[in-house]
Amino acid sequence: KMIKSMQRKLHKANIAVGQTDKSKLFFFIDAQAYEEKIRNYMIKTNAYQEITSGICPLGNDLHLVILLLDHLHEREEITDEQYKQMYPNLKTLELAHIYFNLKVHKPEISVRPIVASINAPARLISSFLDQLCTPIYNYVTKDITFINSIDLIRKLNEYQQKGYLTSTRLFVIFDG
Structure with a gap:
């Protein structure tokens, strides 16, 4: 009450x-x-x-995702398993908001x-690409990526030992 x-x-x-x-x-x-x-x-x-x-674009979004997946599958650029993995779940589908x-x-x-796009038509494609690309990105950027404060201190020490830490060196951070 x-x-x-x-x-x-x-x-x-x-x-x-x-x-x-x-x-x-x-x-x-x-x-x-x-x-x-x-x-x-x-x-x-x-x-x-x-x-x-007043017109919901969900149907059009779904249509475009299915067209893309069908095209990639027909050209054998993705496997049957990948096709199924990326195909939208029609029971839980909703427009990203x-x-x-x-x-x-x-x-x-x-x-x-x-x-909020967890049930959007392209969400499973996004997850697939994330699983595919993240390990590559992490490997390529491992020398310039800091995971936590301790990692930052270690990398700064390495940076200094290599002679890169100078008074004119700029560091950039991003905070969303």
Whole structure:
């Protein structure tokens, strides 16, 4: 009863509730301010497209994935087993969708997009390619990839011993 009452009050006050980015905390924010942050992010990145036509592209996405798999299979560029491994599960199929978490740990509170695509038509192709390419990538980048803090210290020591650690050396990090 208490939860239902809180939900009604929050809805009535136009308050959005969600989980913060990188923590188990929840946020409460004015729904319009939250939607504005999302809209600004989508405009700024131009990486996502909102479906406003009312026409769901899931059928078309599925059709294109099956066409690709059939084409590769007919040309014997993938095996029967690979074909089955990448073929979409029609019982659990759903359109990939996006939601946003607040990045409250940043000075200017922004949003982080989370794409939920676990049941999207191309998901199994993505998994297959990941399994195929990750070992190759890891092998090629093993000398410049740090797995944890201890690994970083070891690699920096090696770097210094080889004479690469100079005052003009630049290091680049990426934090999503």
